[in-house]
Amino acid sequence: MSSALGSLLFRKTVQEEVMGNGLLIAEATALPFACRKLEGNAVNIWLRFHHVPIATFPARETPRSVALLENCRQLFPALVPVRHVMEVALNNGNPITHPGASLLNAGQIEAAKGDFFLYGQGMTPGVTRVIEAVDQERIAIGRAVGLELVTNAERLVRVGLSRPGADLYETYCNSEVLPAVKGPSGIMDRYLTEDIPFGLVLWSSLARTLGVATPCVEGLIEIGSALCGKDFRARGITVERLGIDGLDALELDRFLITGERKEEL
Template sequence: MRVVESMNKEKITIIGAGHGGYSATADMILKGYDVTLYELPEYRENLFPLIKTGKLRVTGEIQGIVDIPKIEIEINKAIEFATIILIITHGGTHRKLAEMMAPFIKGEQIIVLLPGYTGGALCFEQIFKQKGVKKGYTLAEANTLPYACRKITGEPAVHVKLYLKKFLISAFPAVKNDEFLSVFQKLYPNAHKVENVLETGFNNGNPVLNVVPCVFNAGRIEYAKGEYQHFQEGVTPSVARVMGELDLERIGVGKSLGIKLVPYLERVMETGYVQSNASWYEAIQTSLHLTAKGPDSLQHRYLTEDVPYGLTPWYHFAKDRNIDVKLMESLIQLASALSDENYFETGRTLEEMGINDMTNHELNQFLLYGS
């Protein structure tokens, strides 16, 4: 259990009122921060339980009951006085949010994507540049949420199974890393600096962890409508081997870009999610989410987010560097067919990130200096 009470000068706006948004809101309020919460119009029902009761309860590794923060329904008012903006939303909202926020970004605001998937901060930068946003702001993205969490159905409450022992973060441009971390680690002491925002993107394990079981259990998902244990029943030794092979392709693509990556099983042990990394199957058997229920349909973020904003940009990097990723390509094709959407076309591209046609040297200079 971790309960912290203090007063801090930073004014934090949290964008997103899903599982992660609820957790971050409670966490930051318990730490003494001035918090404003905003949700996109299409997800605004997430705010209703909070508005109805005026309270937010958090259980698990973070515990407490807090008065709800200021809630804003207009983006300009939500971020007007914020010194730090935490974006905790589906990867598919990043472009829309960047366009909405651009006219109102000012001063030295810090904008952090938790997580950014692959290149979320770079997409924000491109849109800010197109919209003429004045320099001074800092963008950053993490490889994952700092929490393993789930909202409690029907209540203004969230359960935090795990406050991660460690997660990865980088600023864009990376030359701002030390300055950024001096502020951000006051919020999250468990944030660990890496070289650049592509290193965070390639260390997001969700595309490996979630996509393979979804594709191989598509029939079960549609039949059971969520009433089964997705990882316990859906990840057999054979399925786990496919996850391991996909992870090797991820590492290979990273290597072609000069990004040093370790097997995801080593990384996930550092977070506290699993108790064994002897094999993918054994890791899943010791996972916090072993008995979690599965997706209730194929229109679930395990496909609609982890493919277009995880696997697809990895694939585009591989294609650009002439790296063979047949398994990754096949999974994107299968997920596209299952979802009736061409993720090769609708997923995140190098052009969206503003890094197409760059050599590795040019890419590294851009990630470091922003130009």
């Protein structure tokens, strides 16, 4: 459950005899719940998500994965099967929101020393316009592989994090959950150190392969790398690491469904 095409990396790592034993590798866009760890072994759960896209690699096995998870419906109450794991990866809300909002609030985040609320304090109309630009680039990547993705504003409503608004800013303002979410704790928080290399770098790599322009995504990667002092492109997930470089849109779609490259068919 990585929502960053981790299923492809896992399949590359495990031995062929393990795969031959009927192992299913699925991933979903998010955890089943909006939650934060408290002290000790306690967890604060704010919301049970209403809509969690899931797929198996290869996608022809998704119905079998979903059928197995039906046996533990209390833990996974809102799974929605989608075309393939690319649709899962491109529906991950964290890279859409976290990097841009965190970078634009970096000064406040560092000054707050752990006492900052990104959604309650950092979501201004200008910040949300940057998030919308990232969102449009994400949607364009999806369209290049035949996926019609919903906007981030609609995604927030679908999962149950907010009520509809006139625009993305108003949708964030309508949320009864997000303003109370504390974080990020600093510039080396997962909002940047995970969501850039395992989110935006992946989207950038896919975009270049598919011939999609993503100037806002590219800018956030570069600024985030400079801010954190990390080469996120070198550390991140790319089509080369996933073994899907050199595939055009149709070949990629077929590979994600069948698990076989053209030369293997």
